[in-house]
Amino acid sequence: MTKNIVPFIIAMLTILVFLAACGSENRSTDEASSSNGDTNAQDKRIIEHLYGETEIPEKLDRVLSLRPSFTDHILALEEKPYAVTGEEQYGGGYIPYLADQLEGVEIVGNQASIDLEKILSLSPDLIIIDDYLASEVYDDLAKIAPTIVLGTEDPEASNDPNFWQEDFLKIAEIYGKTELAEQKIKELDQKVVDGKEQISGLENKGLAFLRIRKDAIQLYAESGHPMNTLLYNDLGFEPSDLTDPLERKDLSLEVIPEINTDYIFLQVDSSGGPDNMGTIKESSLWQGLPAVQQGNVQETDFWIYKSWGVIGRTQIVDEVLSYIE
Incomplete structure (x- = not known):
């Protein structure tokens, strides 16, 4: 009788150890999934802009700048856009004063004729456009990638010749470089003085x-x-x-x-x-x-x-x- 019980106990203990191991593995998997979920949540953030709120990636590698001044802002922040609009005044090429810093950057049409097919092929992380262009192609661009619209609907602000600083600071927020932008503005102010x-x-x-x-x-x-x-x-x-x-x-x-x-x-x-x-x-x-x-x-x-x-x-x-x- 005793001899028959021993194998049974051993078998039961083996099953319990196996179930405990499975439970531990499941908990580890759940914890890892939860951890990954937290990481993924941290990899995204919300940016408020003229058209509302848009979720953008924390890490930005392929940013499309669809206005020359935005390209200036990005380069001033020591970043480089992945694609820009060309300028008809210059045969569809880069705006000359920034050309040496834009070598190798893709051109996606111009502001009068955006190349949506080219933009789609580039798989951008983020697209930055102005309010004028947004009135024409925002819905199309937003289907391709998160799209931020800069500018203002306030007539008084739109006529403010210093409003460009607001766009600059918003782009700095996007890149997490607000302090650098403020420093650049101060340096420029001193040069002007x-x-x-x-x-x-x-x-x-x-x-x-x-x-x-x-x-x-x-x-x-x-x-x-x-x-x-x-x-x-x-x-x-x-x-x-x-x-x-x-x-x-x-x-x-x-x-x-x-x-x-x-x-x-x-x-x-x-x-x-x-x-x-x-x-x-x-x-x-x-x-x-x-x-x-x-x-x-x-x-x-x-x-x-x-x-x-x-x-x-x-x-x-x-x-x-x-x-x-």
Whole structure:
């Protein structure tokens, strides 16, 4: 009888040990699953933006920047976008002042014609767009990847020439680099202060900013655009006699002499602008301008684009100071 019980006890003990081992293994698996769940939850975060809230990955490797100023912001944060929009002004390529930092970056059409098929093929982690583009393709982009919309619906804020800083700080939040962004803004502010001090020492500091287009000569206003505010308000140039406080306006060649200013900075658009500029330079009205006669006319490299970001604005200040030396 005793001999028969012993094998039975041994068998029962073996079963109990096996069940205990299974239970331990299941608990380990459950704990691992729970741990992984916590990790996965920590790998995502919520970003508030113009179109609501969007969950984005903690680690960002493939960020698409679909506006030049956003590309400036990303590069200023010492990151690199995975893809950007090209610029029609430059044959569909990179915006020139950032081109050396964008080598190897994919181009996904331009703001007037986004290449959705190309974007889909890139499997992005995140897409950053402005409110104008969002009104056209947000739903399509949001189906491809998390899409953040920057900008504002507040008319007063949208007209604030310093609103670019809000976009910069939002992108810094996305990358977890808010302190770096604030540092970059402070450094730029100090550069502008130093530049203004140098410009204040000029005996004559009247300025007109012209844009030469295929069939137009445009005189930029004193405010209403980040470039205008940088030149006149922040750096302290004085607007020309024809410069409007608020509105950009078209000029005829006949009224050019009324500009009456010490410096002329200008942008020549790539399409048709050079031919128009050639005609303007041949005019005696142009040649009679004090700024022309004194050699104070400088063609800029598209400050209108540069003025929306830290990198571009820094370059503008450096270029301005080189012009007045």
